[in-house]
Every structure is written in structure tokens, then in C-alpha cells.
Amino acid sequence: MEEKRHYFDVVVIGSGLAGLRASIEAVKVGSVAVLTKLYPTRSHSTAAQGGIGAALGNEEPDDPAWHTFDTVKGSDYLGDQDAIELMCYEAIPTVIELEHMGVPFSRTPEGKIAQRRFGGHTKHFGAEPVRRACYSADRTGHAVLFALFEQANRLGVRFFEECQVLDIVIEDNKVQGIIALELKSGILHIFEAKAVVVAVGGFGRLFKVTSNALASTGECLSMLFEQGVPLEDMEFFQFHPTGIYGLGILITEGARGEGGILINGLGERFMEKYAPTLKDLAPRDVVARAMLQEIREGRGINGKDYVYLDLRHIPREIIEKRLPEISSFCKIYLGIDPAEAPIPVAPTAHYAMGGIPTDIHGRVRADIGETFIEGLYSAGECACVSVHGANRLGCNSLLDTLVFGRQAGKHIVQNFKDLTKGSVPRARIERVKDMIKDFINRKGKERLSNLREELQEVMTTYCSVFRDEEGLKRAIESIRDLRERFKYISLRDSSLIFNQELLNAFELYHMFNLAEVIAQSALMRTESRGAHYRVDFPSRDDEAWLKHTFAFKRGEEIVFKYRPVMITKFTPQERKF
């Protein structure tokens, strides 16, 4: 196999918003390479629709202190309040910076950045919904991603596209570099660096019905996990209430922000029962459970497993101006016009609250205390700072990617002199080559695609909105069984050039790890909090469980430690919406 060696001061894995924002900062001090397994602007961030949260107060009074409170409450009190406060106050300069970088935000009649309502965002500490989401129609992620990509290019960041990372090399508690396979050439690229920023996004593809892109598979988290790096709060996976029924394609919460409502098979606006103040704009965990409750009690549409999202009372001009993307999705995928017909929706796997544990500077934690892996940073959906705790509020993720992408970049800039150059040992390169050879040479009877579908089925059946001990134990058993069967795969393509199947094999190999961490973390947590709902333990238990899960791989086993939640201003209360 041909090898190419590179040295860059900083290597960023991922060209979503988090990776791009980190690279724009880090390029101030040294050379920066961004690797992505896609074309950079195809990163999942481009699919973000609804908006980015910031208490600009452009449409009505707002305050970052209210934003902080909403995020803490939305997180079911599991979010770290120092990090949340930082994010909500930084939100305002972050959005203004985006404006200066060229993001074409939608406007108010006076020409200010327009803002709309989003789930869980309120004024006066929970009194009523507030307009806080800044948006560019319903293509916000696309607008921001392109602006950042242009800026990164202008500043001299080097992009290595369609280059899939197969190993992140940590030796002696320091990140040394990465090893990646280039899709079009089959060349193995070895990058050595002072710092590596892991910004690889989410892993919704573990589930059967998801809003996430095909590339959201999470293999890099597992690469770290296999080397002893902990994974935090993995039991918390968000299901977005409004995925197009059967497909999972997202209908942004912005649709409810513009006045859309959910109705059941009896034509009732059922959210009034579950969240009398915020109704359809309650946080996502509350809305998703309420929908499934209606369905379970036989009040789905025609008794089936979906409800309707109704936009028919919203003037057509508003739908066309502010929600053009979802309007076209409805026409393409459902053959309906949302101004005239209700949209069939059901919860869809959407967002990982958990991930690679970091401090507020993006440094990756080596353990539950204040120890870090030298030179290793993480930001964006794959990281867990933790600002979202047990449940993320809508439009707080784009914000998180930008604020903490920049935090990571800034820390690299400030500590650049202390960072030492990495060196990737020969043995690690040979190990990756052996894995490639091994996958290509396996001659079993199992099909990769079947195993992946079975894994998604298991996760959807046992690890989604409702969970219990029996189901989680079954999930763990099935995941182990599938991992065993993976030994007997065979690939149809044995070349190194454009071998997407080989890359998918690497992804699936790692997805088993993530699936097992999710199921085991969920089994351990014998309470219900945010997105983690245990039918057999339906209440929140602050005395036993107001703490972050840290899962570690020790040989074939997963062991758990717990880290206290950082509470500064808001003591945990019962959540009412």
C-alpha cells in the first residue's frame, strides 16, 4: 500500500461547523489540515434547518441569563452550569461574528437578524416562549457552513476531502497523529501533529429511523474508547418529535416555532395536556414521549403509529418564505402541500447528548478528574462538555459547535508553545494495514449491510424513547452476537480504490462499541432523566443519579465511573413546562 506522510501543527477531523470554527482559530498560529470523509460542505451541519440560539432580543426582550436557565432546565439539570453559562453569553458575539463572516440571516422588517420560537426557549425564567432562534429560512446550517468554509479557505486551511480516518494515535497519554485512507486513490495518509481536534459529529445511524446523514456513524469516538478514553453520558440520545413518518427526515422544530401544532387521531391538540404552558414548544424529550403515549393509547392517526403536524392555519406566504425546505420535502417525499394537508410525523433518532468528555477549552478528559490527553481536543456533537445534559434544546447545537469549536482553537493558540510534535510509530501504521487486509480477505457468509440493519433494529427496539432492564439486557446480548458474526463478513470489493464497502466495514466495526456503551450506560442508570426514560424507573432520582456517566473500556469489559454535575446558580427542580 502506498503511504504518504504529512506534518501539520494542527489536524482537525471533520469539516462540520465545529471543525471549521476550530480550524479558523488555530490557523492563526500554525499550519492546519482538515480531514473529512465527505466533501467538506456535505457534512451533516449543512442539513441543520431551524436556527441558532442567541438572546439578541431583536424581536422582543431577551436575556442570556434566561437562555442559561432554559438550557439548564432543558438538560434536566444534568448539564454543567459553568459551561452552559459560557455558551449562552458567548452566543451573542458568536452570531454577530457569523453575520460579519457573511452568513445571510433572515431579517426583520427593520433589517435586524430575525428570530423565531423554538422548543424550551422562554422569557422570564420559563414564563412563556421567546423568539431566540436566529435563522436563514430553514437552511441555517447550510448558510453557516458555506460561510465558514469560505473563511477557512481564505485563511489558508488545507482540506483533505474524502479522506477517512481509520486511527487516531495516542501513545504515552499524548495524541501523536492520525492515519487515514483516501477514497479515490487508496493511499494511506499519515499525519503527525502537535494537536488533533476531533469534530466528527453525531452517530444517529446506529438507529433505523434517523434524521442523521449516512456519514453520522461515530467511528472516531470508538477509536478513542478502544485506547482507554472514556465516553460520557452515552445513554442520553435525543429523539426529535417530528421526523417524516417512516423516513425519519426532519421537519424542523421551526415549523412549530412558526405556529404549527401536533394533533392526534381524534383531532385534539394533545400537547396542552402534557405541557400546559409551552404546549407544542416543550422540550423534545417531553414532546416525543407525549406523542408515543398518544400512539400507545390508540390515538395515533387511524390508530397507527404516527400523529399529524398541522401547519394549515399558517399563511402560505409564511410557509414559503420561512419554511421553504420542509415544504419542498413534503412535496417530494409525501406528495403533499403542508399549507393544505397535515404532515404525518413520528419521533426520529436525532442527536447524541453524550460523547467524548471535554472541559470548556475542548481538552479531552483522560478520567473523571482534571487530567487530559495531551494535544487532544474535541468539539461539536461528538463532544460532551456537557452543555446539553440529558436533553438538548433546539438551536443549541449549532451554537455549541461554534462556541466550543472556537474555544478549542483558542486554547491551542494560547498554549501552542507548550505543545510538542507527535510521532506515529510504525507499529500503528502496520496495524491499520493489517486491519485493511483482514477485512478484505475475510471470506465468511455474512453481509455487512444485513449486520448493520440488524444492529439498527436492535437499537431502535430496545434503546430508543422507552427502555427497561429486560430490553437493555437483550440489546447487549444481541450486539455481542452481531459483533461475533462480523468476524464472518465478506466484502464484494477487494480493491483499495473507491472501496466504500471497506470503509463501511471500519464504521460498523466501531458502531458495535458505541451501541454497547449506549445500552450498558442506560442499563446502569436506574432512573428517568431527559431523553433517558426507564419504564421500570419512571422518576428522576437526584440523590443517586445527579452525576455524569463515564464509560471506560477495560479489556472486553466496560466499567463505569461517575463525575459530579457542576451546579452554580440553579438547584435542580421538578420540571414543569
Ligand SMILES: Cc1cc2nc3c(=O)[nH]c(=O)nc-3n(C[C@H](O)[C@H](O)[C@H](O)COP(=O)(O)OP(=O)(O)OC[C@H]3O[C@@H](n4cnc5c(N)ncnc54)[C@H](O)[C@@H]3O)c2cc1C
Ligand atoms: C436534519 C438536522 C437538522 C438539524 N437542525 C438543527 C438546527 O436547526 N439547529 C441546531 O442547533 N442544531 C440542529 N441540528 C444538529 C446540528 O446540526 C448538529 O449537531 C451539528 O451540525 C453537528 O456539527 P459537527 O460539526 O459536530 O459535525 P458534522 O456537521 O456532523 O460534521 C462531521 C464531520 O466529521 C467528518 N467525519 C466523521 N467521521 C470521520 C472519519 N472517520 N474520518 C474523516 N472525517 C470524518 C465528516 O466527514 C464531517 O465532515 C440538526 C441536525 C440534523 C441532523
